[in-house]
Amino acid sequence: MGAPEFDLQHVTVHGHRRAFVSVGSGPTLLLLHGLGCDHTTWYPVIRELSRRYRVIAPDLLGHGRSDKPRADYSLGGYANGMRDLLTVLGIDRATVVGHSFGGGVAMQFGYQFPERTERLVLVAPGGVGPEVTPAIRAITTPGFDQLMRLLTLPGARHLGVAGMRALHRTGLPATRDLAEAAAIFDSWQDHRVRAAVRHLTRAVVDWRGQVVTMSDRAYLTEAMPLCVVWGEQDHVLPAHQARNVAALAPQARVEVFPNAGHFPHKDHPQRFVKVLKDFLRSTEPSVYDRDRMRRLLAEGAPAVVRQAEAGDAPVAPVQQLSGA
Structure with missing residues (x-):
């Protein structure tokens, strides 16, 4: 799994040119890169994933080969842009995989468009805890x-x-x-x-750290399969934040890779692909149920989630993969 070249395609949405890679066929995986990166961050894993899935890896607006206009660069704006890109490409639903800031976009996408989200995979995501590198x-x-x-x-x-x-x-x-x-x-x-x-x-x-947090809406992941991958030696967003996920969303699969930093999908691409494929095989795509969503919203976060947000609940252990 090296770093092969992939043909870059372009489409104009709302007057802005968007660059993306589209490889393979099958159920769709939407891969969202992090702050300051572009689609090439996924090069080590695209080829293997495309053997079974259709992989869409865009350059987010303001990054890579996509346009860089004076525009809406909020999480909601990015989620809207990804919905519209998928619509233009004729894709109704996808498993959304987001790294770092892209993880925040993925969470926002799942919250805004649950009917179009099959699963969420968050890789060293933002929005899980307040700490962030200076x-x-x-x-x-x-x-x-x-x-x-x-x-x-x-x-x-x-x-x-x-x-x-x-x-x-x-x-x-x-x-x-x-x-x-x-x-x-x-x-x-x-x-x-x-x-x-x-x-x-x-x-x-x-100046105090991350403002946006998943803690107030994490309980909604009860209705959607969730996998979180982190690198144990992450110095950008510390790996102990993975414990927050284990407490806030107990049904989530949480993996911490030893000997990996903020880019576990690049440090250990084969291991990352194995975890992702296993998660995809072992879970069913989420089916949007409006009544269930209404019930969850009406009931609000369960007590354990409120306690975890306040720092009072015991945190669940996270699973670590062995190896270098």
């Missing part, structure tokens, strides 16, 4: 864009990218994700990318 909190501070203009000038940018990649090659756990960070930093030379990242980050993060 580097992301810094994006919300005044002067971020002005500083990045200087740091992404050709000489400074080349030195910064080279330095991060050199640290990554040391193999130290704390530097595991620096190769991906270098690629994100390199993309910030485009002021439109910086603007999109700034807008979407400020919608979900403030």
